[in-house]
Amino acid sequence: MMRTLIDWIEDRTGLISTVEHFMNEEIPASSGWKQVFGSVAMFLFLVQAFTGVMLGLNYGPTPGEAYSSLRYIMNELSNGALIRGLHHWGSSAMVIVVVLHMVQVFLWGAYKKPREATWLAGVVLLLFTLGFALTGYLLPWDNRAYWGTVVTTQIAAGVPVIGPYILRLMGAEDGVGVVTFARFYAAHVLILPAVTFLMIVFHVYLVRRHGVAPEPGDELVPTQKFYPKQVFKDTFAIFVAFAVLFTLAVAVKAPLGRLADPTDTTFIPRPEWYFQFLFQLLKYCEGPLELFATVVLPGLAVGGLFAVPFMDRTPLVKVTRRTTAFAAVLLCAIGWGGLTAAAVIETPKSAALAEAMGPMDWVELTPVEMAGVGYFQKERCGQCHTLGLADEDKSGPNMGTGGVTRDVPWMVAHFKKPGTPMATMSLKPAEMNALASFLIKLTPQNAVKMSEVPQFAWEGAIVYQKNHCGVCHQVNGAGMNNGPALNGLARRRKADWVKEHFKNPQKFDADSTMPSYKFSERESEAITGYLMALP
Amino acid sequence: MVASNDMARRSFFGRATQFLGGLIAGGLGIPAAMYLLRGPKTIAPGGYVDAADLSQMKPRVPEEVSFQRIRKDGWKLISEKSTAWVVKLSETEVAAYSPQCTHLGCAYHFEETKGEFICPCHATNFSIDGEVLNGPAPRPLDRYPVKVKGTRLLIGTIESAKPASTKMGA
Numbered sequence: 001m002m003r004t005l006i007d008w009i010e011d012r013t014g015l016i017s018t019v020e021h022f023m024n025e026e027i028p029a030s031s032g033w034k035q036v037f038g039s040v041a042m043f044l045f046l047v048q049a050f051t052g053v054m055l056g057l058n059y060g061p062t063p064g065e066a067y068s069s070l071r072y073i074m075n076e077l078s079n080g081a082l083i084r085g086l087h088h089w090g091s092s093a094m095v096i097v098v099v100l101h102m103v104q105v106f107l108w109g110a111y112k113k114p115r116e117a118t119w120l121a122g123v124v125l126l127l128f129t130l131g132f133a134l135t136g137y138l139l140p141w142d143n144r145a146y147w148g149t150v151v152t153t154q155i156a157a158g159v160p161v162i163g164p165y166i167l168r169l170m171g172a173e174d175g176v177g178v179v180t181f182a183r184f185y186a187a188h189v190l191i192l193p194a195v196t197f198l199m200i201v202f203h204v205y206l207v208r209r210h211g212v213a214p215e216p217g218d219e220l221v222p223t224q225k226f227y228p229k230q231v232f233k234d235t236f237a238i239f240v241a242f243a244v245l246f247t248l249a250v251a252v253k254a255p256l257g258r259l260a261d262p263t264d265t266t267f268i269p270r271p272e273w274y275f276q277f278l279f280q281l282l283k284y285c286e287g288p289l290e291l292f293a294t295v296v297l298p299g300l301a302v303g304g305l306f307a308v309p310f311m312d313r314t315p316l317v318k319v320t321r322r323t324t325a326f327a328a329v330l331l332c333a334i335g336w337g338g339l340t341a342a343a344v345i346e347t348p349k350s351a352a353l354a355e356a357m358g359p360m361d362w363v364e365l366t367p368v369e370m371a372g373v374g375y376f377q378k379e380r381c382g383q384c385h386t387l388g389l390a391d392e393d394k395s396g397p398n399m400g401t402g403g404v405t406r407d408v409p410w411m412v413a414h415f416k417k418p419g420t421p422m423a424t425m426s427l428k429p430a431e432m433n434a435l436a437s438f439l440i441k442l443t444p445q446n447a448v449k450m451s452e453v454p455q456f457a458w459e460g461a462i463v464y465q466k467n468h469c470g471v472c473h474q475v476n477g478a479g480m481n482n483g484p485a486l487n488g489l490a491r492r493r494k495a496d497w498v499k500e501h502f503k504n505p506q507k508f509d510a511d512s513t514m515p516s517y518k519f520s521e522r523e524s525e526a527i528t529g530y531l532m533a534l535p
Numbered sequence: 536m537v538a539s540n541d542m543a544r545r546s547f548f549g550r551a552t553q554f555l556g557g558l559i560a561g562g563l564g565i566p567a568a569m570y571l572l573r574g575p576k577t578i579a580p581g582g583y584v585d586a587a588d589l590s591q592m593k594p595r596v597p598e599e600v601s602f603q604r605i606r607k608d609g610w611k612l613i614s615e616k617s618t619a620w621v622v623k624l625s626e627t628e629v630a631a632y633s634p635q636c637t638h639l640g641c642a643y644h645f646e647e648t649k650g651e652f653i654c655p656c657h658a659t660n661f662s663i664d665g666e667v668l669n670g671p672a673p674r675p676l677d678r679y680p681v682k683v684k685g686t687r688l689l690i691g692t693i694e695s696a697k698p699a700s701t702k703m704g705a
Contacts, residue, residue, distance in 0.1 A: 047563065054567055060610065072610030078573040079566040086563075228548035239555040246562055395584055397605065397612055420614035421584060421603040 023227035028214040031230055034108070035212060036237035037101035042200060043238045044094045047245070048132070049193060051087040061185045063178055064407065066141040067259045074256060085249030091133050093245050095274050098129050103329055106308065108319050110213035116309035118206040121199055123305045128196045133272060135188040138181060146260030147269035149176050149184070155294045175262070216318050258358060259407060261440060270347065277339035280346075358443035362453040363535050365441065366478035367470060370461030370530070372438025373453045375431050378462075384422070387442070387451035396422060399442055411436035434465060460530025463523045472514070475534060483514060490532045498528045575609075583682055583689035587621050589629065590686040597622040597645045597652070597663055599634070602690065619679055619690055620645065620652070622663050631690050632665055633677040652676070 010016040058077060060069040073080035102122060105111055111119035138149040153172040157163045164173075171179030224230070261267075271279050281293040359365055362373065376382065384396035406414070415425050415432045427435065442450060464470070470479035475486050489498065500507070502524060505514040519527065586602035601618045619631040632652075636643045641656035651668060652661040659670030666675050680691035 050563060050567070054570060057571065058609075065610070068610040072575070076575040076610075078569040078576075080570060082566050083570055228552065232548040232552045235552045235555045239559060242559050242562065395605070420605065 022208075023225070023231065025208065025211075025226040026223040027212045027226055027230060028218040029221040029224055030215040030218050031212050031224065033233055033237070034104055035230070036234050037097055037104055038207075039234035040237050040241045041094065041097045041101050042204075044090060044097055044241065044245075045196065045200065047242070048087060048090050048094060051083050051090060052189065052193075054083045055087055056189065061139075061181075063141050063181050063260070064410070066139060066181070067256075070140050070256060074254075081253060082249055085252070085254045086245060088254035089245055089248045089252070091136060092273070093241065094129055095133060097241065098126050102126060102305075105213075107322060107325050107329060108213065108215070109312070109316060109322055109325065111309040112213075112312070112314075112316055113309075115206070115210050115213060118203060118210065119309050120306060121203040121206060123302070125196065125199050125203060126305070127302065128192055128199065132188065132192050132196070133274075135184040135192065137272065138176075138184045139188065140256055141181070141260050142255075142257035143260055143264060143267050144255065144257050144269070146176060146262065147267050148271055149180065151269050151271070153180070158291065159295050160291070214316075216316055258443065259440070261407065263408065273340065273344075276343040277336050280339040280343035358441050358446045360446050360449060362450065362457060363533065364476060365438070367461050367464045367475050368434045368478065369438040369441055370453070370458055371431070371465035372434040372436070373450065374458035374462040375427055375435040376438065377455070377458060379425050379427065379435075382451070387447050399439065399447060406440075408433070408436040408440055411439060430465075456526050456529040457533060459522075459526035460528070463519065463527040464530065467517060475531075486531055487534050489534060495528050495532055498531065499524050502527075583680075583691045585687055586619065586631070586690040587688040588686055589623065589683065589688050592621070592623055594623045594625070595663055597632075599645075600631075600688075604692075620676075621688060624664060629681055629683060629688060630665060631679040631681050631688070633679060633693060635677075636672060637667075637674050637676060638670070638672040 006016060055070075055073065058069060058073050058080070060066055070084065074084055075081075105119065105122065134152060137152075138145045149172075153167060153170055153176060156166040156170060157172075159166060167173055169183070171177075171181075171183040270276070278293060278298070281297070282290065285293040362370065365373070376387075381396075386398045412429070412432045414420075414422075415427065415435065418424060425432070438450075464475075469486075472483035473479050473486050474481055493501075497508075502517045502519055504516050505512040506516075584602050584604050587598070587600040592598055597620045599618055600621050601616055603614050604617045606613050606615055618634045620634060621629065621631045623629050634642055636654040636656065636659055638654065638657055638659055641654050643652045643654035643659070643661070645651075645663075646653045649660075650663065652663070652665075653659070654661075654670070654672070657671050659672040660668040661672070661676050662668055664675075665678065667673075677693055679693055682689040682691070
């Protein structure tokens with residue numbers, strides 16, 4: 001029965017003999033563990049394709065939706081976090097394995113005649129892999145994605161002559177926006193998968209055409225067959241790679257920061273770890289040297305890779321005698337490793353973590369955001385919206401659990417014209433802006449803490465905001481520098497001094513340009529208390 | 536002897552390859568199947584919505600009230616208009632009926648002269664207590680859970696909304 005089925009398939013399609021032919025390929029006796037990387041790279045590509053399709057089934061590919069849908073995938077769908085984790089860490093794994101594959105081929109000199117074209121196709125595949133990484137980076141649409149892509153597009157814009165055209169091609173002429181997103185998304189899910197697949201087929205075809213590269217001495221011993229030993233070694237390596245990737249995806253949650261905020265100037269963009277060496281190099285290169293790090297060096301590197309099989313035309317020798325090749329790899333590894341290490345050391349430890357969790361304490365908020373806390377309280381938003389994780393019976397969306405998925409303009413428009421059962425507000429536009437700027441800082445980690453801001457602090461911040469203190473003073477990096485910064489005021493002045501100073505600043509300093517303020521007792525108490533509490 | 540050893544080794548490598556391949560396929564396939572086939576862990580958006588002022592209503596006279604409800608649509612929260620037939624059954628009991636007939640989901644209305652709800656599609660009559668008086672409807676009108684706060688009526692959501700007349704498999 002089984003026999004007849006197999007015979008039928010073979011007769012009608014020839015598939016069985018094709019697979020057998022593929023499995024029985026003659027490979028050199030020296031083949032073994034060192035040749036597994038190509039198979040692992042191809043496997044990882046398939047994992048990326050599979051998990052990518054899975055993500056695509058629940059992903060809204062436009063800027064705002066992208067973020068909310070990804071959050072939905074990670075928080076609300078079974079194994080959603082795992083699948084995103086596999087895709088996220090899989091991209092890193094793929095870069096690693098593709099590079100290892102290339103290093104192996106390079107060290108053994110497997111690119112030599114007649115395998116030059118195989119090598120060239122491989123370099124193109126490396127570029128496609130990096131293209132996937134670059135375009136995929138934007139798709140979560142969190143701050144990391146947005147600002148990282150801003151830097152990428154700026155670097156592209158700096159390329160002499162063709163820079164503006166690259167920028168236009170990226171849809172980023174007027175900054176990173178919906179068009180950029182559409183271009184990156186289309187490249188990531190339409191163009192790159194298709195061309196990468198075709199290039200893999202071409203690459204594998206060339207490997208078959210020329211056979212696995214032999215080592216000197218292989219011509220003296222009989223060949224072995226691809227199946228079963230080498231197939232097992234490839235599968236074992238694939239399994240190890242998968243086990244590592246799976247463990248990583250389970251153990252380390254793929255990052256998803258706050259919704260992209262184009263007005264957040266405090267965010268320091270950082271590229272993926274494998275691009276950090278360029279990021280670091282860019283720090284050392286200033287002015288015209290910048291082009292060296294952004295264009296010249298990457299250009300030379302890619303050009304050099306393409307040129308490898310044409311520069312080295314020496315006959316095949318044993319790998320142990322290829323000292324120049326080893327030196328070249330070592331040099332690259334030291335350069336890359338050193339710069340990456342420097343970048344890692346210089347990264348503030350908690351930068352990434354702090355970004356994802358948002359400000360954890362109210363003293364870290366700017367006065368405008370603090371005033372927003374006040375408007376949240378004054379408008380009794382808490383009657384319908386829970387801040388934090390408590391699952392209370394309230395009619396409006398919980399502002400804590402899901403994180404905030406809307407941007408400031410949307411929120412302000414929503415405050416003005418809710419279009420939902422939400423009550424309209426009595427706030428002025430500036431006050432609505434303050435409220436929105438506070439809400440966008442909410443994360444599942446900090447929301448509960450933000451519901452516990454003491455009343456004097458938010459009352460004080462409202463006084464601060466209403467009297468435009470920020471026009472002259474700075475708090476937590478926000479505001480102007482015409483007057484003294486107000487952080488640490490408690491170390492310099494006593495509360496009574498501050499209260500008296502509001503009434504008549506010139507009494508303390510005849511040259512002071514600060515106007516006098518007639519605060520009510522309560523206002524004076526609140527703003528003084530707020531300012532004295534600032535670290 | 537040499538040949539059979541070789542055969543054994545071949546089948547060992549073959550089996551091991553299949554075993555590892557199976558583990559990988561399971562590691563990817565099982566989570567993916569759960570991801571696609573299990574519904575989302577819905578974080579229910581707020582339960583009760585303020586819908587009507589009870590002090591304005593006459594006892595045992597149903598009124599159709601409309602209210603805005605926030606519904607979850609995938610990753611989005613959507614605000615949509617809902618209606619309910621609200622009736623003060625007694626001093627202590629208020630009922631809010633889903634506006635769809637339990638037969639095939641038509642919108643029914645209240646016939647004041649008869650004091651009954653009438654569905655025009657297949658002529659089901661319901662009493663103001665929601666019971667089926669005659670007609671093909673299989674069960675009484677669906678009731679929203681309700682809460683009374685002062686004079687305000689709060690309407691909740693019907694758990695596991697059933698389709699009009701047939702029961703879907705669980």
